[in-house]
Amino acid sequence: MQIPTFKLNDGHDIPSFGFGVFQIPADGSTYKAVSSALKLGYRHIDTAEAYFNEQEVGKAIKDSGIDRDQIWVTSKLWIQDYAYEDAKKTIDNTLQKMGLDYLDLYLIHQPYGKVDEAWRALVEAQKAGKIRSIGVSNMTPKLWNKWKSAFKDVTPVVNQVEYNPYFQQKPLRQLMAKEGVTLEAWAPLGEGNADLFNEPLLKRLADKYGKNVGQIILRFEHQEGVIIFPKSVHESRIKSNAEIFDFELTSDEMDAIRALDKGKGMHDPDAPGVGESLLKAFDVHAND
Numbered sequence: 156m157q158i159p160t161f162k163l164n165d166g167h168d169i170p171s172f173g174f175g176v177f178q179i180p181a182d183g184s185t186y187k188a189v190s191s192a193l194k195l196g197y198r199h200i201d202t203a204e205a206y207f208n209e210q211e212v213g214k215a216i217k218d219s220g221i222d223r224d225q226i227w228v229t230s231k232l233w234i235q236d237y238a239y240e241d242a243k244k245t246i247d248n249t250l251q252k253m254g255l256d257y258l259d260l261y262l263i264h265q266p267y268g269k270v271d272e273a274w275r276a277l278v279e280a281q282k283a284g285k286i287r288s289i290g291v292s293n294m295t296p297k298l299w300n301k302w303k304s305a306f307k308d309v310t311p312v313v314n315q316v317e318y319n320p321y322f323q324q325k326p327l328r329q330l331m332a333k334e335g336v337t338l339e340a341w342a343p344l345g346e347g348n349a350d351l352f353n354e355p356l357l358k359r360l361a362d363k364y365g366k367n368v369g370q371i372i373l374r375f376e377h378q379e380g381v382i383i384f385p386k387s388v389h390e391s392r393i394k395s396n397a398e399i400f401d402f403e404l405t406s407d408e409m410d411a412i413r414a415l416d417k418g419k420g421m422h423d424p425d426a427p428g429v430g431e432s433l434l435k436a437f438d439v440h441a442n443d
């Protein structure tokens with residue numbers, strides 16, 4: 156499978172399609188899913204400290220036998236570790252846990268707390284060669300403008316946000332395009348949202364192209380220039396989700412899917428108290 160790449164603002168070429176591992180348990184399931192994905196041609200894996208499965212991702216990469224420089228590996232720093240010294244320590248721990256010499260991309264997972272200190276640690280780790288590219292996640296236009304001054308020396312390469320045909324992030328995409336920041340989609344399949352999978356337009360296009368609805372959604376997102384990494388624990392879906400590079404939606408079809416936008420997602424990073432509730436939901440130091 157030939158996966159296209161997108162050029163980031165720091166000159167690196169990122170595979171525009173990959174595999175996400177949020178909510179896959181670290182009981183061997185992550186190892187199995189990532190191993191399947193790599194076997195099926197995926198070359199980009201998206202994990203995070205707060206997914207608790209970095210170790211299995213690292214082991215699957217190592218055991219795949221694929222050269223390290225052929226796989227793009229992303230992880231993310233959790234809010235609890237944003238203080239400068241903690242962030243530096245976490246980066247070293249992550250590399251050790253994953254058995255890697257470097258990460259291709261490391262993100263500030265959530266836009267709350269000591270984001271400026273965390274960014275300084277990421278910039279230093281990048282200079283030290285521990286991380287190739289650095290970016291952010293869940294930044295709305297409001298949160299981007301709040302933190303922008305922290306990024307004055309190094310601009311994030313990506314902003315990873317909720318994105319799918321129901322939530323197309325139009326104002327944010329305009330702002331990110333102006334700033335030279337590429338959009339990465341989380342929930343590219345709406346986390347399996349049944350309404351989305353039953354959209355008559357998407358079903359019609361699936362029939363026309365001999366594809367399934369998931370493939371139409373992912374193809375649309377790819378043609379929009381957004382980086383995607385759908386998650387599945389089922390090998391048949393891992394396989395079919397990647398089969399989107401042998402057809403092209405027309406510009407009228409792209410416009411029709413653009414019209415499905417509801418302008419609203421499952422998660423609102425601007426809502427009051429989100430940082431606190433995320434901290435309660437994901438304690439990355441519970442077992443320290």
Ligand SMILES: NC(=O)c1ccc[n+]([C@@H]2O[C@H](COP(=O)([O-])OP(=O)(O)OC[C@H]3O[C@@H](n4cnc5c(N)ncnc54)[C@H](OP(=O)(O)O)[C@@H]3O)[C@@H](O)[C@H]2O)c1
Nearest residue numbers: 175176177201341342343344345346347369385386387388
């Ligand atoms: N930065 C952030 O804050 C953030 C937040 C969320 C996610 N992410 C990243 O983004 C990645 C993708 O997002 P996501 O995992 O939340 O959601 P997603 O990829 O949109 O959807 C995954 C869900 O859809 C199902 N699915 C997968 N392929 C399907 C298909 N072809 N047809 C029907 N259903 C299908 C999966 O079920 P099965 O597994 O049972 O197949 C799973 O329940 C994550 O894994 C993670 O790496 C980042």
